[in-house]
Structures are given as structure tokens and as C-alpha cells.
Amino acid sequence: MNKLTIFAAIIFVALTIVSCSKSENPVTPPPPDDNLINLGTQSGNGMTIVLYSDKNPFVGFNKLFLKVTDDASGNIVTNAIVTIMPLLNTGTTNYSAPFENPSGTSAADGKFSGAVVFIMPSSSGSWTIEVSITNLQNNSNTNVSFPVNVTEPLYPVVKQKTIQGTTYYVSMIEPSLPRVGINDMVIKVNRMESVTNYPNDSTYTFDMYPWMTSMGHGSPNNISPVYTGNGYYTGKVNFTMTGDWRINLIFNENATPVDSVAFDLEF
Amino acid sequence: MNLTLKFLFICLFSFSGVFAQENDSLFKEYILEKEINVNFNRIDLTKEETGFHKSSNLSSTEEILSRFSGVSFIRRGNYAPEPVIRGLNTNQIDVTINGMRVMSACTDKMDPVTSYVETQNLGAIDISKGSCHSEVVSNIGGKINLDMLTPQFSSHFLFNGKVFSGYRSTSGNYKGGLVVALSDENYALNINGGYNNSGDYKTGGGNEIENSGFEKYNFSLNGAYKLDEFNILRISGIWDDAYDIGYPALLMDVGSAKARIAGLDLESKDLFDFFNTLNFKVYFNTIDHVMDDSKRNNGFRMDMPGKTKTFGSSLTAGVLFDETTAVTAGLEFFNSLHSADMTMYFGNSNPMYMVTWPDVRKNQFSFKTSLRKYLSDKFSVEPFAGFAFVSSDIESELGFNSLQIFNPNVSKKSSRNIYSGGINLYYQLFDPLTLSLSSSYSERFPTVSEEFGFYLYNRLDNFDYIGNTAISNEKNIQFEFRADYNESDIAVGTSIFIYRFTDYILGKRMVSVGPMTPGSFGVKMYENFDNALLAGFEANLIFLFKTNFVFSAGISYSYGELANRDPLPLIPPLNGVLSIRFTKPDYMVQLEQILAAKQHRVNTDAGESISAGYGLMNIRGEYTFNDIVKINFGVENIFDKEYYNHLDWLKIPQSGRNFYGGIDLNF
Ligand SMILES: [Cu+2]
Numbered sequence: 001m002n003k004l005t006i007f008a009a010i011i012f013v014a015l016t017i018v019s020c021s022k023s024e025n026p027v028t029p030p031p032p033d034d035n036l037i038n039l040g041t042q043s044g045n046g047m048t049i050v051l052y053s054d055k056n057p058f059v060g061f062n063k064l065f066l067k068v069t070d071d072a073s074g075n076i077v078t079n080a081i082v083t084i085m086p087l088l089n090t091g092t093t094n095y096s097a098p099f100e101n102p103s104g105t106s107a108a109d110g111k112f113s114g115a116v117v118f119i120m121p122s123s124s125g126s127w128t129i130e131v132s133i134t135n136l137q138n139n140s141n142t143n144v145s146f147p148v149n150v151t152e153p154l155y156p157v158v159k160q161k162t163i164q165g166t167t168y169y170v171s172m173i174e175p176s177l178p179r180v181g182i183n184d185m186v187i188k189v190n191r192m193e194s195v196t197n198y199p200n201d202s203t204y205t206f207d208m209y210p211w212m213t214s215m216g217h218g219s220p221n222n223i224s225p226v227y228t229g230n231g232y233y234t235g236k237v238n239f240t241m242t243g244d245w246r247i248n249l250i251f252n253e254n255a256t257p258v259d260s261v262a263f264d265l266e267f
Numbered sequence: 268m269n270l271t272l273k274f275l276f277i278c279l280f281s282f283s284g285v286f287a288q289e290n291d292s293l294f295k296e297y298i299l300e301k302e303i304n305v306n307f308n309r310i311d312l313t314k315e316e317t318g319f320h321k322s323s324n325l326s327s328t329e330e331i332l333s334r335f336s337g338v339s340f341i342r343r344g345n346y347a348p349e350p351v352i353r354g355l356n357t358n359q360i361d362v363t364i365n366g367m368r369v370m371s372a373c374t375d376k377m378d379p380v381t382s383y384v385e386t387q388n389l390g391a392i393d394i395s396k397g398s399c400h401s402e403v404v405s406n407i408g409g410k411i412n413l414d415m416l417t418p419q420f421s422s423h424f425l426f427n428g429k430v431f432s433g434y435r436s437t438s439g440n441y442k443g444g445l446v447v448a449l450s451d452e453n454y455a456l457n458i459n460g461g462y463n464n465s466g467d468y469k470t471g472g473g474n475e476i477e478n479s480g481f482e483k484y485n486f487s488l489n490g491a492y493k494l495d496e497f498n499i500l501r502i503s504g505i506w507d508d509a510y511d512i513g514y515p516a517l518l519m520d521v522g523s524a525k526a527r528i529a530g531l532d533l534e535s536k537d538l539f540d541f542f543n544t545l546n547f548k549v550y551f552n553t554i555d556h557v558m559d560d561s562k563r564n565n566g567f568r569m570d571m572p573g574k575t576k577t578f579g580s581s582l583t584a585g586v587l588f589d590e591t592t593a594v595t596a597g598l599e600f601f602n603s604l605h606s607a608d609m610t611m612y613f614g615n616s617n618p619m620y621m622v623t624w625p626d627v628r629k630n631q632f633s634f635k636t637s638l639r640k641y642l643s644d645k646f647s648v649e650p651f652a653g654f655a656f657v658s659s660d661i662e663s664e665l666g667f668n669s670l671q672i673f674n675p676n677v678s679k680k681s682s683r684n685i686y687s688g689g690i691n692l693y694y695q696l697f698d699p700l701t702l703s704l705s706s707s708y709s710e711r712f713p714t715v716s717e718e719f720g721f722y723l724y725n726r727l728d729n730f731d732y733i734g735n736t737a738i739s740n741e742k743n744i745q746f747e748f749r750a751d752y753n754e755s756d757i758a759v760g761t762s763i764f765i766y767r768f769t770d771y772i773l774g775k776r777m778v779s780v781g782p783m784t785p786g787s788f789g790v791k792m793y794e795n796f797d798n799a800l801l802a803g804f805e806a807n808l809i810f811l812f813k814t815n816f817v818f819s820a821g822i823s824y825s826y827g828e829l830a831n832r833d834p835l836p837l838i839p840p841l842n843g844v845l846s847i848r849f850t851k852p853d854y855m856v857q858l859e860q861i862l863a864a865k866q867h868r869v870n871t872d873a874g875e876s877i878s879a880g881y882g883l884m885n886i887r888g889e890y891t892f893n894d895i896v897k898i899n900f901g902v903e904n905i906f907d908k909e910y911y912n913h914l915d916w917l918k919i920p921q922s923g924r925n926f927y928g929g930i931d932l933n934f
Contacts, residue, residue: 179665179668180620180621180622180665180668180669181665181667181668181669181671181672182668182671182672212619213616214613214614214616214619215567215611215613215619215783215785216785217781217782217783217785218781219672220672220673220777220779220780220781220790221672221673221780238672240621240669240672240721240722240783241609241611241619241620241621241669242617242618242619242620242621243611243616243617243618243619243620244616244617266617
């Protein structure tokens, strides 16, 4: 029966080894980045242009992508000057909106990327994206127009604020998929000079206070967004639990609070 | 002396039953066991003739433990108080069942492991105070091991058992059950089941404490099978379900608390004619704790379930080299998973979910060894050393992301080591008087809450607590002096101890962080504090006179302070028990006086305030009608005093005058 004891000892050692050498969790592969939504195709002057976005167009900051194909060669155009311009026709007025042109003249991954902050839904008028392309290979040029349908998200992610007679648009770009833990906080601020001109703005500094309204508490160790150029402010926002959160942003001028906006979200 | 050594040896390994000496008088054995090691007490409840620890069938495991001097309890209600040894709580002491690791599943400490063993399946209790013992390898404050009943073999087939039942008046507490034992030459089996139901209790003066009742079912099984002359296989299991447990000192109650515990042991002796004893153990257990506030008016609803799963194994061996030298060694491994979360509901808003224990999986491995050597007839030394390693994996992604908010450098995998060691010196000054001097160094791992907890609310100081993944192990140097005087009719034991902590773990307010739990003051994070001190003494006297009387007295005191001279929190006040028992073959009467002094050394940062002292008187009796019928009865808190102990959270008074009675029917 002594064998039994030895057997027991072997089991003990085996158990220890099995438990200590537990295999690592498999690393999940990153999702393919081509989950883009096709918003339409237009052609002109021997070029075919496809407009994509990463989400269905909504009131707020939208990333846009343009794929340009040379009809003659069938090649994707990667060297071009591409500009965009959003237009909203309400029947009485033509508005534009804050936007970003593709930076540079070369297309990363075959697409030129820009962005638009839709400031109203399509129920207020008809939105189009006016695109101008100059193919630097052959200097051919075209202008096309894409109609887009813009819907209102459940929780607004762009806020209009008029301070001392000037109207500002504050877009919350991140967190776009809020989660418990530390989230990137990215906002973009534009000033309305006229109904068609919305330059980037860095007039104000921001203090940020996330707040769980239903329970009446905040979260610790947040980093208020600071200006990083081109109208962008970046920081970190922390959510300690799921539920409904409000991100309060205080506009400071020379360290004095002058106004505030709040973004609500829920996850 | 050889006998003493052997005895020590047996007790070191907690081998009660088969290998134990049976010719000693039981009382002498009780004394002897107290003598054999400075800080080691083993009380075999089935043999204890004085009956001092087990006052009646109605006693809970905790009530039995509270009669050991130096042991006290932190109470959050009338159920499952948290054991404390010399002022050190379950963060600093280990509690095991039959040597098995069982992990509490409540983030609010509602379920110390002691709550899963009922007295009808409790066979013996081992208590090691402090770390001056080879038994304790991974903690600094000591260890409580609850040994379940050891079924005994018999020369021929035996079937017996008992039905018991009892009632306590202030809480309408009914407890009843059945114990059945079967045995033969090669096997023995003990099965028991009990039901325990209590309503809200009344304090002295008759105030009813709301949310203080509970209901509990407990079944346990212990079996032994003799493989051959040298090897015994044992199985043990506990199935414990408790429902609707009220915790008046907390914001939450418990809907259900379920424990499933199973173990298998192989005991060998004289293996290879070398290992005098060898014990191999495998075990598995799960604890499922469902905590909520559905019976409260908190203005919101919270569900806070917690779960643990543990499996483990250990191997211990003892070798008696010659008549003066014994060596013991043990290897232990266990794997435990600790999960807890919280969902809050406020009005119509979306449920709010947070992970409070982020599915922490621990793999702990430890080794310990000790040597006992008699250098002369009167002088012996016992050096010991231990090592433990733990790896912790955070398996909840959400929990990991949450922890990052406070612990930016947290990683999903981490590991820690601890070392311990020391020496005991025993010197027999003259025959009945033994002096001993002990010194040890020990460390402990931070608890899951201290390292990985997330917004765990503490009602005592009204703060939420956050774990600190960068916290250091708590370290401790101990010195202890003990004198034991043992004669057949008198035993006196005294000990004086001093513990010096470095990296003492305590919550520290994060001034910049606002509160989360509605109404709380803010948030604390666990931090290391340098140079905390704990010192104190215990003294015990047992005196047998006129053959029928046993007088016993015990007193204990602890003094704790932090480096800034603030007192350590939750240190029991000076306290003692006096009792006198008169015994005749068919009846027994015992009068007890329980005393606690005022505690004015309080830590206000930890939410403490000064507590008054109190004195209580109890009377107990037992009458045996015949072989079948035995009754027990008594009155606790005879003068219906309204009192609370310093360790009772929120100073909620304990039970008022309690009449109790019970009956045992043996078959
Ligand atoms: Cu609980």
C-alpha cells in the first residue's frame, strides 16, 4: 500500500504543475478595418469616386473616406489633391459645417480621409458633400457631389454654445465606444464665423468632470482635455461602472469659468 | 520525555483519533496539549472532560472559539462574526477546515470560514497564535483550524447516533439535528445534519434588532476506511446553505450563502520505516454568496454577489529520527478564484454594474519545515522556516480596466513571495514549570480586497475602499515569552507577546477622490504603514478542587499603535472569563462571568469611538436522565444587561437575557 502514498505524491506534483502552467488566453486578432459604409459612387472626367464613412452619418463628428479610381487604367489614384465641403440646403439658407480636408496628397491604404461635423440632421434640410479632385498623375480635375442622409444619435455628441456673442460647436469624438475603465477623451471645437465658415478654435481651456447623475458621484483621476492643435483637445475620462454618465466640460477663459456644456452617454 | 515528544509530534500534524494516545486521563491530556507548544492549542471537543469550551448544543462554532483567551470576534450581526486573534483579523490569520483552504466569498467579510462549520460536525479546534509556529507559513497573526469529527473504528459493527434539539428565547432560535455514526473494524462513517433558525433578537432591555435573523441547513459527512495497518483513507464533506441572513451593522443582507466542501485524505504511518507520519490531502470547495439590500430602505437597490472556487492539495510528513529529534515538513498547493461584482439600480435609470473582485485567480505554493530537538532533558529547541509563492491573474477584462483608474501600472499577471522563520526555546525549570521563548519573522500576502478590491464600502468608517496593486507584503517580527505551570489539579499559563510590523496595511484617505456610495465620506486606498506595534498578554488558570469543582479564569489584553502613536483599529479591550463548574455523574452546573473593560484606545480615522466596559453573568446546567436522554439548559446574560463589545460594529447591542434549553436523545 506504500505505492498508494507514492502515487498520491505524484498526483500532488502533477496538480501543481498543471495548475501553474495554465495556458495563456489566445490573443484575439484585430478586426478587419474595412468595415466602412459605402455612401455612394459618382464619376466625372475619367474618374470614379466612392465615398465611405465608418458609421452611418450622424449629427456629430464623422470620418469620411474617398476612393478614387482612374477609369482608363483601372488603377486606384493615390496621388491627388482632394478637398471636401459639406453643404446643407434648408430651402432658405445654404449652411456649411466644420470639416477637415484630407491631409497631404497621398492616399493611405488607397483612400483619402477627411472629416465633417454635421451640425443638423437631414430633417432640417438636404446635406451634400462637395468633392473636388485633382489627379496629380495627369492633372485631370473633377468636382462631384454626394447627397448624404444624416440622422440624430440618441445622445447628442455635438453641442452648440454661444459665448459673448460667438457661437461655438463642441464635438465629442471620443469616447465613441465608452467602457468601464480609462477612456480617451477627444473633443474638437469650431467657431462659427458665418453660416459657411467654421474655423478651428482654441480660445478656451477646459475642465472636465464626469458625473453619474442617477447616483450623484463622479470618477477619479480624469485628465481634462488640453489643446493639441487643429481644434482638438485630448484627455482621459474614467468610468467606474456601467450606467448613465454625464461628461461636464467647463469653458475657461484665463482660468475663469465662463460657460459649460455636457455630454450624456450610457453603456 | 519521549512521550511528550511523540505527543507534540502527533499534534503538530493534527492527527487526532487513531494515532492519539488513549491511556492518559482526559483532563491531563487537555493540560498536556496546552503545554506542548507555546502558541499551539488543540482542544478535542469530543474528549474534553471539562466541557469548558462547548457549553451546550446550541453553541455556535464562534461561541466555542470565543472561550479561547486571545480570541475575539468582530460582529456585524448575529451571524458569522469574524474571528480575531490578539486583535488581528481574518486578513492576518488563516482559517481552515480540516486543513483545507476555504476562501470567503463576501467582499464585506460577512462569511468568515468559521461560519461553514456547525458544532455537530466539529471535532477539534487548533489555534496557533502568532507566527511562532511551523504551522503558520503564510500569515502573521496565527491560524484557526476547525477539524471535523473524526469517525472512530470499532472492533465490531456499531450503529449509534443522537437526535438533538434546542431553543433560545431572545431570538426564537431553534436548532435541531441528527447525528448518525456507523463503524466496523475497517470503516467508520459519521453523517449529521442540522437545522438552525433564528428570528430577530432582542437586546438587554427588550429592543428588537431588525434584520438580525437567519436560517441555516448544514449537512456533513466524515468517513474513514482502513486500507491496511498503516494507511487510512478519509473523506469529508460539508453542504451548508444559509438563507435570509440579516446584518444590522451593514447596509446589505444575504439572500443565500452556500458552501460545498469536499476533501480526501490519506494518512500513512511508518512509510519505508522512515516517515513516521505522512498525510496527503486533496480538496475542492465552492462558496456562493448572494448579498443584496432588498429588505432595506437605502433609496436604491444593490446586488453584490461573490463567489470563490478553490482546489488544493497538501503533503505533510514527519520523521522521528531518534528519541530526541523530530523533523516535520509540508508542501501545500492551492488554486483559488475570487469573483465579486455589484449591480445598482436607482429609480428608472439603467442598471449600474461594476466589478469589485476582478476574477482573481491565485496559484499559491508553499513549503514549511521544522525541527524539534531535545538538547537535554530540560531544554529543547525548535527552529522552523517557510516559504510561499503566489501568482495572481486578473481574469475579468472589465475589472482590470476599472483597476487601471487607480492603479495605472496594474498588470494582469503578478506574483509575490513570502518568507518566514523563527525559533522556539523550551526550558523546563522544574517539573511542573516550563518556560519558553519564541521569536519569528513572518510576512503575509495582501488580501484580494487589499490588492484588487474596487469600491468596497466599509460601514464602520463610511468610506469606499480601493485595492492597491503596488502594495507591499505586510511584515512582522514577533517575540513571545511563555510560562506554563502544570500539575494534575492546577494549570497556569501566561504569555507576553510583542509584534512589530513593517508595511502594516491600512486604508488611507484619497483626499482628491469624491465618494461613490451615496452618503459615504469618500474613498480610501490600502497603503503600507511603517512600524506598527502590537503587544499584550494572556493568562489562564484551571484549578480542580474537591474533585467536583473546576474553576477556570482567563484574561487577555492587546495594545496596538501606529508609528504616529494612533491606536491600531479594532483592538479588543482587556477582557476575561471566570467560571466555576460543579460536576456530578448525572448533572453539571456552571456559573460564568464575562468581563470586558472600556476601550479608550480607538482609531477615529477608522471610524472607531470609545466603548464602555461590561460584565455579564451566565448560568448553565446539564442533566443526564439515562443513557438515552440528556438535557441542557441555562440563562445567558442573567441581568438582561444592554451591552456591546468594542468590536461590535456600530455598537449594536448584543443579546439580552436568553433562556435556553435543549434535549439530546442518544441511540
Ligand atoms: Cu456579503
